[in-house]
Structures are given as structure tokens and as C-alpha cells.
Amino acid sequence: MNAARKLTYRDALREAMREAMQRDGRVFVMGEDVGRYGGTYAVTKGLLEEFGAERVRDTPLSELAFVGTGIGAALGGMRPIVEVMTVNFSLLALDQIVNNAATIRHMSGGQFSIPLVIRMTTGAGRQLAAQHSHSLEGWYAHVPGIKVLAPATVEDARGMLWPALEDPDPVLIFEHAQLFGVTAEVSEGAVVDIRHAKVAREGANVTLITYGGMLPKALQAAQELVADGIEAEVIDLRVLRPLDSESFLASVRKTRRAVVIDEGWRSGSLSAEISARIMEQAFFDLDAPVARVCSEEVPIPYPKHLEDAALPQVDKIVAAARALFGAAAQ
Amino acid sequence: MSRGIASYGREFCLRLVRNMLRIRRMEERCAQLYGEGKIRGFLHLYIGEEAVATGVMANLRAEDAVVATYREHGHALLRGISMNAIMAEMFGKREGCSRGRGGSMHLFDAATRFYGGNAIVGGGLPIALGLALAHRLQSIRPVTACVFGEGAIAEGVFHESMNLAALWQLPVLFCCENNLYAMGTALARSESQTDLAKKASSYNMTSASVDGMDVLAVYETAKSASAYVRETGKPYFLELQTYRFRAHSMFDPELYRDKAEVEEWKKRGPIHNFTQQLKRAGLMSEEDFLAIDHEVLAEVEASVAFAEAGQWEPVEDLTRDVYTEAT
Ligand SMILES: Cc1ncc(C[n+]2csc(CCOP(=O)(O)OP(=O)(O)O)c2C)c(N)n1
Numbered sequence: 290m291n292a293a294r295k296l297t298y299r300d301a302l303r304e305a306m307r308e309a310m311q312r313d314g315r316v317f318v319m320g321e322d323v324g325r326y327g328g329t330y331a332v333t334k335g336l337l338e339e340f341g342a343e344r345v346r347d348t349p350l351s352e353l354a355f356v357g358t359g360i361g362a363a364l365g366g367m368r369p370i371v372e373v374m375t376v377n378f379s380l381l382a383l384d385q386i387v388n389n390a391a392t393i394r395h396m397s398g399g400q401f402s403i404p405l406v407i408r409m410t411t412g413a414g415r416q417l418a419a420q421h422s423h424s425l426e427g428w429y430a431h432v433p434g435i436k437v438l439a440p441a442t443v444e445d446a447r448g449m450l451w452p453a454l455e456d457p458d459p460v461l462i463f464e465h466a467q468l469f470g471v472t473a474e475v476s477e478g479a480v481v482d483i484r485h486a487k488v489a490r491e492g493a494n495v496t497l498i499t500y501g502g503m504l505p506k507a508l509q510a511a512q513e514l515v516a517d518g519i520e521a522e523v524i525d526l527r528v529l530r531p532l533d534s535e536s537f538l539a540s541v542r543k544t545r546r547a548v549v550i551d552e553g554w555r556s557g558s559l560s561a562e563i564s565a566r567i568m569e570q571a572f573f574d575l576d577a578p579v580a581r582v583c584s585e586e587v588p589i590p591y592p593k594h595l596e597d598a599a600l601p602q603v604d605k606i607v608a609a610a611r612a613l614f615g616a617a618a619q
Numbered sequence: 620m621s622r623g624i625a626s627y628g629r630e631f632c633l634r635l636v637r638n639m640l641r642i643r644r645m646e647e648r649c650a651q652l653y654g655e656g657k658i659r660g661f662l663h664l665y666i667g668e669e670a671v672a673t674g675v676m677a678n679l680r681a682e683d684a685v686v687a688t689y690r691e692h693g694h695a696l697l698r699g700i701s702m703n704a705i706m707a708e709m710f711g712k713r714e715g716c717s718r719g720r721g722g723s724m725h726l727f728d729a730a731t732r733f734y735g736g737n738a739i740v741g742g743g744l745p746i747a748l749g750l751a752l753a754h755r756l757q758s759i760r761p762v763t764a765c766v767f768g769e770g771a772i773a774e775g776v777f778h779e780s781m782n783l784a785a786l787w788q789l790p791v792l793f794c795c796e797n798n799l800y801a802m803g804t805a806l807a808r809s810e811s812q813t814d815l816a817k818k819a820s821s822y823n824m825t826s827a828s829v830d831g832m833d834v835l836a837v838y839e840t841a842k843s844a845s846a847y848v849r850e851t852g853k854p855y856f857l858e859l860q861t862y863r864f865r866a867h868s869m870f871d872p873e874l875y876r877d878k879a880e881v882e883e884w885k886k887r888g889p890i891h892n893f894t895q896q897l898k899r900a901g902l903m904s905e906e907d908f909l910a911i912d913h914e915v916l917a918e919v920e921a922s923v924a925f926a927e928a929g930q931w932e933p934v935e936d937l938t939r940d941v942y943t944e945a946t
Contacts, residue, residue, distance in 0.1 A: 325875045326803030349773030349809040350740050350801055378739065381774070416660035416711075418722045420738040587938045591660060591722030592711030598934040 293474040298440075301447035301475065302332045302408075302464065306370060309454055310340055313368055316454060319346040319355055320372030329374045330410060330469055356382035356407065360390050360459075363405040368454050373409040376425045376463065390459040391434030402457040406450065411439075412465040412502045412552055413600055419588035422596075424552040426463040426501070427559035430529040436460045437529040438483055441504035443473035445527060448481030456483065463529075465502030465552075486527055486536035492520035495610050496540040498563055499550040500526035503601055507550050510606035517611060529559060534566050541567055545576040546613045550601050555583035577613040582606050624835065629902045632893075633911065635677070635834050636903070639669040639890045640915045642693035645702055648919050649692070649709060649723075653869050657926075658709045660722050661738075663690040667864030670889035671796055672697055674837025675764065675859070678845040682761040684732040684750045686743040689724035690796075691736040694766055699731040706922035712929030719932055720940070732761075740801075741774035743767060744793075748780055751789035755852065762848045766794045769858075770801025772818060773809050784854040785822040792841075792848050793819075793856045796831065798863045803875035819856035831861030832887045864888075 296304070309316045318333060318340075324347040327334035337345040348355040352373060359371035373379045379386070386407070394402050413422035430437045436458060440446045446464070453460040460483070489504060490511050499507040504525050511521035522544055524537045541547045547567055551560035564579040582601040589599055624632070646666050652658045665672065672693040679685065679698070687694045695705055700716050708715025709723050717727045724738040734750065737743040747765035754761050771777050772795070784791050795815060799806055806813050819826035825847065829840040837859060844855045862884040866873050897903035 322802050322804060325808075327872075327874055329802075347804055347808060349804070350770045351773045351775065353775050381739070381776075416722065418660060418720075418725055418738070420724070420742075421661070585937055587941050588720075590720045590932075590937070591725070592719050592931060593659065594931055594934060595711075595720075595937055598937050 293476045295472055295474055296443055296447065297469065298443050298446045298464075298471045299330065299332055299469040301443045302450070303334065303336070305447050305450035306333065306336060307339065309370070309450055310336070310344060313454070315366065315368040316370060317344040317346065317367065318370045318372065319348055319359060321348055321350060321374055323347060323372050328372070330466070332469075333372065352378055352381035353385060357385040357389065359405050359407065360385060360393075360403055363403045363459075364393070364401055369405055370450070370454070371405065371407045373407060375421055376409050376411045377420050377423055379407075379409050380425075386429070386435065386459075387432055391432050394458065395434060403459045404454065404457050405459045406453045406462060407459065408462045408464060410466050411463040412467060413589045413596060414467045414502070416591055416593055416596055418591040422589035424584065426461075426529055427551065427553040429461050430532075430559055432530075434458070435530065436483070438462045439501035439527060439529055440464065441468070441501050441525050441527070443471060444475050444479060445481055447475050448479055449483055452481070452483045463501060467502045471505070483528055484533065486533040487525045488522060488536070488540065489525040490521065490523040492522035492544065494519045494521065494544055495546040495548065495613060496522045496524060496537065496544045497548050497550060497606065497610065498524045498526065498537050500529060501552070503550045503552055506601060506603050507606060509603045510610065513603065513607050514610055519610060519614065521610060532562070532566070534570070537563065538567065538571050541571050542574045545574055547575075548580045548582060548606060548609045548613070550582045550606055552584055552601060554586055555581060556586060558583060580609040580613060582609050622839070624896055624900045625902065627835065632897055632902050633907065635673055635838070636890070636894060636897070636908070637911050637915065638673045638697055639834065639893070640912060641696060641702070641918065642669045642672065643890060644912070644915045644919050645696065645705070645922070646692060648923060650865070650869075652709070652923070658723065659711070660724070661689065661868045661870075662709075662723050663868050664863070664865045665690055665693045667884065667888065668796060668798060668831065668861045669693055670834035670837050670893070671794075671831045671859045671861050674834050675766075675794055675841040677838055678841045679762065679764060682732075682759070684734060684761055684763045685766070686734045686747040686750070686763065687736055687766040688740075688743065688768060689736050689738040690768070691726055691766070692723070695726040695728065695733055695736070698728070698733050700726065700728045700733060702918055702922040703925040704728070706926040707929045710926040710929060711931070712926055713932040714925065714929040718940075741767065741771040741776040744771070744776055744780035747791050748784055748789055751784070751791045752787065754790060760790070760849060760852070762790055762792050762845050764792045764794055766796060768801060769795055769797040769799070769806055769815060770804070770809070772815065773801075781819065781822045781824060781856070785824045788853050790848045790852045791854045792845055793854060795856065795858045796861055797858055798861050800863070800867070800876065802867045802871070805875070815858045816856065824854050824856050826856035826858065828858040828860060831859035832889050832892065834889055834893050
């Protein structure tokens, strides 16, 4: 196999775009401040210099208009990568995403497909308060017609873009703001799929099911549970729509216990969907009710201590997992 | 300026100096505090643009309403929110004007009718329309001042709001702070028509453009604009041409503009130029200036001490204020 290299999550995303643009002349990048500014999170830095302003397009502050333009360009034969600064701002483009991107294939009787990739930042943790910190990927995962990816690792940051561009349907990629600086080794030319969840850590006693920015916290919780004699298996969902139920059901059938960790709010969340599927399909394999660790039901507050309190944290995950073993393990 | 500076009187002019300095010194301190980690999140400084808020806010009355953006420290301060409450908010303390829940970008204050710092570009415009409509329906005559950057003009919501305000004749004073850049995007790279007053005329809205680096020019233009809104009940679009001296936020390496350009604009610094004019006209001495500055710096230090001494909201109260009634 090819040699492994160390990369940050941010660099991996950039490399993936650069490679896609080199490989396919139809690929171009469009969004607010992707060019001259270098990208809000510096993901697109340097691409303008390399590919020019035709293929790295700075847009006005017009989420609705430029996301819609991406849809039209995809319909017209291009392979656009649209960057929306954060998921909160994508709400200004919700109409285009939900009413057009997700529906046109179906409404046209399968005549038109929309090979569009929309990337955006999600998640809290940087004290950016209630209009820049939310995790709304679960909402998008509700909508048939789009696919929703959540790269939690550098490998997926590097590898998910190309299959997303090859996919004939609109794909939304959610990049958690806390992950940009994460560094890891990736092997050159590693190929990843965008269909399956992945076992991020093997274990026999409880399954921690999570995705995106919560994966590092779940892995750390698994580490801490070892002291209690609990071996946790950690499932990285990777793909939020369509959900790969088989992966987490197989794990839960083995461990007989599950904790779902989701940075979205609990009510009406992705975690609720996962928990329901476990209940529907693995109820008799369970030794304890499914537990959930989600964000508190509050717009994310600004002060650090309140923001921390609002989010799923390692200690909450550990406590939720322990509680599934009854008094003996506590 | 048609009117001679002396006709404004010494007291009025010194108040303008003081107000601009209050914003400047407060924000310079904020930048330091950001470096110390006391203020976190996004922090957008108004340094260089002080004449705009100073000239506009001086024309508002207590009954008026204000809607602003994330670059709103100066507007909030001159609207009458205490520097203490603003500073405590930036620290995230419960003594802050938003109980610490909002931070720098979300200053709110019911007492002064300050309807927020909004961090969605263009997000405040429809709110201003709604306030103005409410005033109309209640047959009261306040002006709603809606402050936003020129970047918002690219948003669909700007056009929808301009149209509706003009169509329904809503008493909104649209204050477009044109500082030439939306983050790193220069106006000309964002707009097909860079003469912003023309945008207003396409909606049949009266408009004016003014040099936003000249506090008296801003004051005069905002005076007639606000009087127009107050008297006719119709909207007005005011373009304030200005420049931000600092980075967009604390995360911006400023790759998109030349240092020389920034230096050119700094020569037009609103505080420096106005104080020079006042000195030339014999309305203010260097000692006067230093005395004001001294008092302002003391106000700033007191606000920092106030914020430091403030309390953290207990974590048990995390979910308070999500609904009016606790659930
Ligand atoms: C809907 C939306 N899109 C993007 C952003 C990110 N953003 C924050 S400030 C800003 C620039 C806005 O520029 P302008 O309106 O001119 O105001 P200025 O910052 O210059 O005062 C951008 C793009 C946002 N906050 N909201």
C-alpha cells in the first residue's frame, strides 16, 4: 500500500478539493469568501491561486442565490462544490436545498439528477453563541432526496469528497468546527465509501453510536470506561442519510446495550431515529433501555461554562454508559 | 459642510468627541481582553467607523427603536446601554445586557429599545420592518433605525425588505454602513451596481449618501433623514461611506486588502480629523481632549472591573429563557 502521511482535517479537505479539480474539469468551488479571503476556515486557501477565479468563485452574500446556482450548474452538467460558511447560514438557502435539490429528480420522473456537493461547517465549542453553533445536520437527514455525510476523521475528510462528487444526487457534507485542527495519518490513495458506518473501536459490552464532532469524545469515553471493566464499541455513523442501520444493529445485538451521542438537540433528533430503529429491530437483544447523550434543549449560550454544559461531554457519556450496567458497575 | 463648525457650539462638539472616544477606547480594550482570553467567540471591532454611530444615534429619541448587527458595540453604547453591561456581556457574565447569553454579537436591551446585535447578515432587516409596522398599527411615531453593512445588500432579504418597507410606507431609517468590504469581499466584486443609493431609488425610496468619516456630515444627514421618517412615516435609505481600520474579526489575516490602503483611510480617521478641526476653530484645546480621554479611559477600566467582578450564570439555569414559562 502507499505510504502514510500526517495531515490535518483542514488540509485533508483542501487536498480532496484540489485533487477533484485536477481530476475533473467540471468541478468548481463556489461560496462566500472561498477565494481572496482564503475560506472562512482556511479550507480553500490557495485554491484561487492554483485554479483561478473561474473555478474558485467568490459569491456575494446570497446563500439562497448561490446554492440555487449550484443546483442549476449541476443540472447543466457541472460538478459544483458549494461551500456554505456554517449550517446556521444554510437556513437562508433551505428553500433551494429542500424544495429543489431534494425534489427535482423525483418530480421530473427521474429525468434530471443533481450531482451537487454542498459543504458546510457545523457544531459548537468555540463560544460563538446561538447563531453560529448549532448542529442541524439531523434536520437535513430528515429529507429524502439528499444524502448527508459527516466526516469525523481525517481519512474521511480526505476521502469522502470524491465519491460524493461521483454520486449523481445532491450530497451535503458537514464538517465539525472542532475537527479542523485534528491531525492524523492517512494512507495515500485510501478509498472510502459513502454508504457504511464504521466500527471506530471494538468492544463487547456497550455500543456508543455517534458521528462527526462527537466521535473523539465517544472514543475518550470508551477509554475511560475501561477502568470500570467496560469495553465499549464505538460506531462512527459517517453517513447520516441514508442511515446504515445494519452496522449499529449488528453491534448492539452483540453488546446488548447502546448509548447514542448526538450534538443535536434530543427532541426530534437523529438520536431519536437511531434509538427508534434499535427498539424496532433489536428490542429483544437489549439488556437495558437505549440511552442518549444530546445537547440540552437551549440555544447554544455564549459563556464557556454554559456552552460546555449544553453539549455532550465525555463525563456525561461515561455516566450514561455506566448507568446501563445497574448499581453494580457504578 | 455648509454650516460652520462654530455654530454647533463647544459643548455639542465635545460630546461628539467623547462619544467617538468612548467607542474607540472601549474597543481597543476589548481587543486586548480578547488577547487575554477574557472575551471569546467572534469579536468585530468598529474602530474607524465611530463617526457613523455617533452621528446617527445623536438623532434618535428615547421612543425610537434600533436594530443592529454583530458589529454593534458602538451603537449599543451610544444608545445608552452602560459600558458596564456591555463589557460584562462580552465576558459572558450574568450582569451583561443579555445576561451573558449573547456575547459580543448579541447585545440586547429592552430599556433602550435595542433589538439586538444580529449575526445573520441581513437578519435584522425584517425585524426592523416589523417594529415599524407595529408602531404604525399602534399609531405611534417612533423611528426604527436599522443598521447593517453593505454586504447585506447582496442578500435576498435586503431586497424583499426594501420593497416591503417602501410598498407599505414603513417608518424605517435604513442605515447602510458601507465600509467597502464584507469580510474579504470588496463591494465591486459583490455588486453589479455599486452606487447603493440607486438601489433605493429602484424601490422608490428616498435616499442619501454621506461621508461616514465626517461626524458632522453624518449628524446633519441623519438629522434630515430621521426627520423625514418621523414626519412622513416613510422609509429612508442612508448610505454611510466608511472604512474599518481593523480586521473583520479577530480571526482575519487581511489577505484581501493592501496595508497602504488601510493607511490611506487612517489619514481620514474620524476622531483625529474632527479634533483637528475643533482645535483649528478654537473650540477645543489639547488639554480638553486629554481630559475627556482620561475620563473615558476611567470608564473603560471601571467597566472591565465590573465585568471581572460579575457572576457566572449557574449551570442549573442553563435552560432558562428558552420559553417564557419554564417547561
Ligand atoms: C447569512 C450570513 N452569511 C454569512 C455570514 C458570515 N459573515 C459574517 S460578517 C460577514 C460580512 C458582512 O459584511 P457587511 O455586511 O458589509 O458588514 P461588516 O462586517 O463590513 O460590518 C459575513 C460574510 C453571516 N454571518 N450570515
